[in-house]
Amino acid sequence: MAKINLRPLDDRVVVHPLEAEEMTAGGIVLPDAAREKPQRGKVVAVGGGKLLDSGKRGELSIAVGDEVIYGKYGGSEVEVNGEEYKILRESDILAKVTS
Numbered sequence: 001m002a003k004i005n006l007r008p009l010d011d012r013v014v015v016h017p018l019e020a021e022e023m024t025a026g027g028i029v030l031p032d033a034a035r036e037k038p039q040r041g042k043v044v045a046v047g048g049g050k051l052l053d054s055g056k057r058g059e060l061s062i063a064v065g066d067e068v069i070y071g072k073y074g075g076s077e078v079e080v081n082g083e084e085y086k087i088l089r090e091s092d093i094l095a096k097v098t099s
């Protein structure tokens with residue numbers, strides 16, 4: 001994955017989705033049309049934080065390199081240099097995957 005030239009605004013996060021499962025737990029190979037949308041991805045860029053009433057920016061709890069789980073239909077899908085990305089608000093991210 002090459003470095004992208006995207007800088008999300010406010011509390012938005014750019015995520016590179018991980019590949020969807022190609023096989024079920026029982027060993028059945030799924031065609032592209034039957035695969036579920038991925039809900040996991042790696043954060044590749046974060047915004048500066050939401051502008052608060054005080055005029056300061058709120059800190060994001062997500063950082064570049066984090067692996068996250070997000071809502072199935074959340075955010076907007078974009079294509080940059082032939083790669084698919086999702087742009088999500090921090091509130092669309094459900095969890096951060098920890099080791």
